[in-house]
Amino acid sequence: MKCSKCGGPAVINLRQHRLRLCEAHFLDWFAATAQRAIEHYQMFTPDDRLLVAVSGGKDSLALWDVLLWLGYQAEGMYISLGIDEGIGYSATSEAMCRKFVAEHHPGAVLHVVDLAAEYGRGIPELARSERRGRGKPCAVCGLVKRHIMNRVARDGGFAAIATGHNLDDEAAVLMQNTLHWQAGYLARQAPVLEEREGLARKVKPLVRCYERESAAYALLRGIDYIYDECPFARGATTNFYKELLNDLELRSPGAKQQFYLQFLRAREAGQICFKEVEQADLHPCTRCGQPTTAGNVCAFCRLWENR
Numbered sequence: 198m199k200c201s202k203c204g205g206p207a208v209i210n211l212r213q214h215r216l217r218l219c220e221a222h223f224l225d226w227f228a229a230t231a232q233r234a235i236e237h238y239q240m241f242t243p244d245d246r247l248l249v250a251v252s253g254g255k256d257s258l259a260l261w262d263v264l265l266w267l268g269y270q271a272e273g274m275y276i277s278l279g280i281d282e283g284i285g286y287s288a289t290s291e292a293m294c295r296k297f298v299a300e301h302h303p304g305a306v307l308h309v310v311d312l313a314a315e316y317g318r319g320i321p322e323l324a325r326s327e328r329r330g331r332g333k334p335c336a337v338c339g340l341v342k343r344h345i346m347n348r349v350a351r352d353g354g355f356a357a358i359a360t361g362h363n364l365d366d367e368a369a370v371l372m373q374n375t376l377h378w379q380a381g382y383l384a385r386q387a388p389v390l391e392e393r394e395g396l397a398r399k400v401k402p403l404v405r406c407y408e409r410e411s412a413a414y415a416l417l418r419g420i421d422y423i424y425d426e427c428p429f430a431r432g433a434t435t436n437f438y439k440e441l442l443n444d445l446e447l448r449s450p451g452a453k454q455q456f457y458l459q460f461l462r463a464r465e466a467g468q469i470c471f472k473e474v475e476q477a478d479l480h481p482c483t484r485c486g487q488p489t490t491a492g493n494v495c496a497f498c499r500l501w502e503n504r
């Protein structure tokens with residue numbers, strides 16, 4: 198297999214683009230693809246300070262690496278959730294983030310928030326004491342991560358929070374939302390979520406890259422990452438949709454990309470439109486000052502009352 202650009206030995210076949218690339222040309226292609234998405238969706242400029250949400254996994258570390266490589270001001274943010282489940286999940290993922298900085302970008306800033314140390318409980322204990330978290334702590338975990346990210350982004354004056362969501366993630370969510378005709382979610386599913394009354398701007402620069410491409414990027418750049426998924430992610434419905442889309446992709450290369458990018462294009466062109474569900478008014482929580490739609494005290498602050 199030869200590189201379509203230089204004729205050297207190719208390391209990857211991007212069937213959906215009819216491109217075979219050698220290591221150097223693939224790394225360039227990956228960075229250029231991220232850069233095109235950043236520009237096309239007007240995500241940020243080199244003057245903006247970005248907070249990259251890192252989990253120790255391939256997508257978020259690949260994103261942080263490529264943003265620094267492209268010359269953006271990107272700081273990392275890791276939240277230690279206190280998840281062990283017999284595999285030391287949080288400890289290993291934090292170690293991967295620290296190793297990444299030490300080995301690849303010694304000058305980069307990594308913000309770490311340790312939930313148990315700072316608030317007294319990690320996700321599993323918190324979920325056990327919460328009605329909505331029994332059995333599956335993801336609802337509580339999502340709430341905690343959003344709150345802490347937003348706080349760090351706001352306190353640090355960052356222009357946006359960048360996450361490593363790739364095209365596979367977005368296509369799976371799109372499929373799920375489409376099959377259920379979740380018009381409100383479809384209206385809001387976008388590579389950029391604008392800032393709103395104290396909620397930080399959110400951007401997803403890797404939305405045009407397949408998951409296997411961010412894995413290949415991490416591998417070729419020598420980035421060590423945690424291979425295990427969070428133990429609580431097992432059986433997640435998005436994984437089911439990802440498998441369906443991968444089957445489709447095998448039969449018809451490019452199907453995944455077509456499904457997701459055509460949705461964005463058609464919406465941009467006004468060919469399809471979904472009415473946004475009225476968003477509830479936000480006001481500051483009387484305890485922490487962060488935006489909430491609930492009563493005076495936000496859901497995050499109320500979490501710690503249940504013992």
Ligand code: Q46
Nearest residue numbers: 334335338339427429430
């Ligand atoms: S970290 Fe948290 Fe995820 Fe683990 S507990 Fe669920 S939400 S699966 S992305």
Ligand code: ZN
Nearest residue numbers: 200203219222
């Ligand atoms: Zn080449």
Ligand code: ZN
Nearest residue numbers: 482485495498
């Ligand atoms: Zn609060």
